[in-house]
Amino acid sequence: MSETKYRTVMLIDDNEIDNLINQKMIEAAAITKHIYTHTGAKSAIEFLRNIEKLEVADTVLPDLIFLDIDMPLMDGFQFLDEFEKFGNLVKKKCKIVMLTSSINPQDFNKAKKYLNVKLYLNKPLSHESILGLNV
Numbered sequence: 511m512s513e514t515k516y517r518t519v520m521l522i523d524d525n526e527i528d529n530l531i532n533q534k535m536i537e538a539a540a541i542t543k544h545i546y547t548h549t550g551a552k553s554a555i556e557f558l559r560n561i562e563k564l565e566v567a568d569t570v571l572p573d574l575i576f577l578d579i580d581m582p583l584m585d586g587f588q589f590l591d592e593f594e595k596f597g598n599l600v601k602k603k604c605k606i607v608m609l610t611s612s613i614n615p616q617d618f619n620k621a622k623k624y625l626n627v628k629l630y631l632n633k634p635l636s637h638e639s640i641l642g643l644n645v
Contacts, residue, residue, distance in 0.1 A: 521609075524549050571603045
């Protein structure tokens with residue numbers, strides 16, 4: 511595949527090993543040229559806030575965000591609440607995929623209430639799930 515599907519992808523997961531594995535899976539699938547990783551939702555929100563202020567925001571913002579639910583300090587749903595406060599540019603550009611080990615139906619139903627959540631996947635990412643992304 512000569513053309514990548516996404517310019518930039520962001521991984522948000524407090525588990526560094528999960529981030530590393532998912533990063534390697536995304537690299538192997540060759541769907542993006544750039545991968546940002548964050549081990550906390552708070553740092554990811556700050557990162558997005560800082561990018562939003564830049565003139566080049568449209569070219570630097572991630573097209574796709576893989577978001578874990580269960581994280582300390584700020585969980586995935588708190589991230590989504592903060593994400594809702596961003597301007598239209600960020601909300602239109604960044605599509606969110608919940609990537610979690612949670613099999614709780616309440617988490618799935620809660621995630622569906624957020625407009626920016628386009629997909630709900632269970633960990634770990636697989637080659638098939640990455641190639642099958644259509645968000």
